[in-house]
Amino acid sequence: xxxxxxxxxxxxxxxxxxxxxxxxxxxxxxxxxxxxxxxxxxxxxxxxxxxxxxxxxxxxxxxxxxxxxxxxxxxxxxxxxxxxxxxxxxxxxxxxxxxxxxxxxxxxxxxxxxxxxxxxxxxxxxxxxxxxxxxxxxxxxxxxxxxxxxxxxxxxxxxxxxxxxxxxxxxxxxxxxxxxxxxxxxxxxxxxxxxxxxxxxxxxxxxxxxxxxxxxxxxxxxxxxxxxxxxxxxxxxx
Amino acid sequence: xxxxxxxxxxxxxxxxxxxxxxxxxxxxxxxxxxxxxxxxxxxxxxxxxxxxxxxxxxxxxxxxxxxxxxxxxxxxxxxxxxxxxxxxxxxxxxxxxxxxxxxxxxxxxxxxxxxxxxxxxxxxxxxxxxxxxxxxxxxxxxxxxxxxxxxxxxxxxxxxxxxxxxxxxxxxxxxxxxxxxxxxxxxxxxxxxxxxxxxxxxxxxxxxxxxxxxxxxxxxxxxxxxxxxxxxxxxxxxxxxxxxxxxxxxxxxxxxxxxxxxxxxxxxxxxxxxxxxxxxxxxxxxxx
Ligand SMILES: Nc1ncnc2c1ncn2[C@@H]1O[C@H](COP(=O)(O)OP(=O)(O)OP(=O)(O)O)[C@@H](O)[C@H]1O
Ligand SMILES: [Mg+2]
Numbered sequence: 001x002x003x004x005x006x007x008x009x010x011x012x013x014x015x016x017x018x019x020x021x022x023x024x025x026x027x028x029x030x031x032x033x034x035x036x037x038x039x040x041x042x043x044x045x046x047x048x049x050x051x052x053x054x055x056x057x058x059x060x061x062x063x064x065x066x067x068x069x070x071x072x073x074x075x076x077x078x079x080x081x082x083x084x085x086x087x088x089x090x091x092x093x094x095x096x097x098x099x100x101x102x103x104x105x106x107x108x109x110x111x112x113x114x115x116x117x118x119x120x121x122x123x124x125x126x127x128x129x130x131x132x133x134x135x136x137x138x139x140x141x142x143x144x145x146x147x148x149x150x151x152x153x154x155x156x157x158x159x160x161x162x163x164x165x166x167x168x169x170x171x172x173x174x175x176x177x178x179x180x181x182x183x184x185x186x187x188x189x190x191x192x193x194x195x196x197x198x199x200x201x202x203x204x205x206x207x208x209x210x211x212x213x214x215x216x217x218x219x220x221x222x223x224x225x226x227x228x229x230x231x232x233x234x235x236x237x238x
Numbered sequence: 239x240x241x242x243x244x245x246x247x248x249x250x251x252x253x254x255x256x257x258x259x260x261x262x263x264x265x266x267x268x269x270x271x272x273x274x275x276x277x278x279x280x281x282x283x284x285x286x287x288x289x290x291x292x293x294x295x296x297x298x299x300x301x302x303x304x305x306x307x308x309x310x311x312x313x314x315x316x317x318x319x320x321x322x323x324x325x326x327x328x329x330x331x332x333x334x335x336x337x338x339x340x341x342x343x344x345x346x347x348x349x350x351x352x353x354x355x356x357x358x359x360x361x362x363x364x365x366x367x368x369x370x371x372x373x374x375x376x377x378x379x380x381x382x383x384x385x386x387x388x389x390x391x392x393x394x395x396x397x398x399x400x401x402x403x404x405x406x407x408x409x410x411x412x413x414x415x416x417x418x419x420x421x422x423x424x425x426x427x428x429x430x431x432x433x434x435x436x437x438x439x440x441x442x443x444x445x446x447x448x449x450x451x452x453x454x455x456x457x458x459x460x461x462x463x464x465x466x467x468x469x470x471x472x473x474x475x476x477x478x479x480x481x482x483x484x485x486x487x488x489x490x491x492x493x494x495x496x497x498x499x500x501x502x503x504x505x506x507x508x509x510x511x512x513x514x515x516x517x518x519x520x521x522x523x524x525x526x
Contacts, residue, residue: 089416
């Protein structure tokens with residue numbers, strides 16, 4: 001079986017700064033993959049290339065059989081690769097409902113908008129009573145739920161999450177991770193970035209450690225969790 | 239209130255509707271693209287000449303020309319965005335300002351070369367008709383123009399608040415990367431926003447020609463007015479544009495009625511400075 005996502009020798013940067021120095025990895029349909037690494041390692045940069053917000057300098061990204069390396073972001077969403085970005089990037093002055101509706105902007109997802117809305121609200125029931133409030137007025141955790149909800153509204157084949165637990169109350173982090181597990185159990189492929197790596201690795205079939213723009217270690221989530229080097233570097237276990 | 243002052247207020251409200259529409263166009267472009275379109279007035283001048291010549295050549299009623307000038311300026315705006323402004327995206331912001339400034343000079347000079355600097359007046363058969371409102375006599379054309387501007391504003395507000403297209407434009411204005419991640423073609427929305435903002439001055443230009451002179455530099459008047467209105471109503475605030483337009487219309491009309499000579503423009507600038515000094519976020523705007 002050919003993989004859902006295949007990244008080959010990806011290089012990218014900003015201006016004179018070169019950030020990614022040849023990243024390669026693959027993810028199959030239905031799998032959860034986690035990418036972990038320190039601040040500034042290049043995780044978000046990798047994701048920005050996948051979703052088309054940043055143009056790669058070299059390398060190829062094949063998604064669902066198509067070369068998306070140079071496609072604009074909106075075409076990539078259309079193909080089913082949908083990202084929940086770092087910082088969430090919601091529409092703060094619009095209601096939660098409008099934010100979710102915008103997730104179903106494209107024609108295909110739009111046909112199934114009301115089903116998707118029901119599904120999102122059953123994942124995140126707390127949003128039900130916030131639907132008419134401006135998204136910017138919600139707490140960080142609830143905004144993260146809106147961001148994940150908005151991405152689900154696009155009916156992704158691959159859901160890409162950039163640090164969904166960043167700056168969020170622990171209780172809500174748990175809720176978000178429970179939902180990620182549910183989505184994965186339902187067969188959705190997920191690519192996840194986390195600094196808080198215990199949660200991420202324990203539910204991943206594949207995991208990569210990225211340092212200074214290169215993958216330095218890979219394996220299943222379990223393997224990495226059990227690796228003494230990872231334990232020392234990221235989990236504070238001596 | 240004296241009849242004279244009352245008449246001034248009514249006339250002000252009526253012209254204010256046009257200011258509001260012109261400013262709305264400027265605000266849409268600014269809100270979505272962060273570009274202040276210095277060619278806004280010059281593009282309105284295009285709409286005015288178009289209306290003037292359509293009337294002169296084929297006797298097309300200026301109010302009918304709204305449906306020609308609006309679409310023509312829409313297309314012109316789209317072309318300007320695609321070929322002049324889009325290539326500048328990602329470079330320093332002042333490049334886009336300079337492009338619109340250059341376009342303004344180009345259009346004004348081209349009009350001067352083609353049509354001479356003469357002031358022209360479009361005389362419809364109903365130009366002299368008046369309507370009595372209370373103690374005031376108001377030219378019929380002023381009322382028609384006001385209604386046209388109001389209708390165009392209402393259509394735009396409806397599109398922005400209620401349609402999928404409008405929602406996508408607001409989304410891009412608020413969070414462009416977020417919008418792209420929803421599958422919205424951001425470049426397409428930019429083009430549309432500039433085109434819609436330009437169509438506003440096409441409509442406004444056609445609508446004012448029944449009572450406003452046409453000349454190559456006539457756009458300056460409306461440029462200044464729309465900057466003041468945008469500042470009054472709040473940069474980026476759509477409903478603020480209409481309110482600001484009406485306020486400016488009234489203020490200028492009263493000023494013209496009680497102040498000597500050509501204090502109109504001076505008054506506009508005075509309002510502009512006063513708002514910037516005391517309420518820089520505009521009357522409805524919350525944050526800069
Ligand atoms: N827009 C940008 N312009 C310039 N440099 C950037 C930009 N975004 C990121 N960088 C730089 O690129 C490098 C990688 O950043 P990136 O955001 O990919 O890291 P990350 O692994 O996601 O880190 P974090 O865990 O802090 O989110 C960093 O050195 C960062 O300073
Ligand atoms: Mg990051």
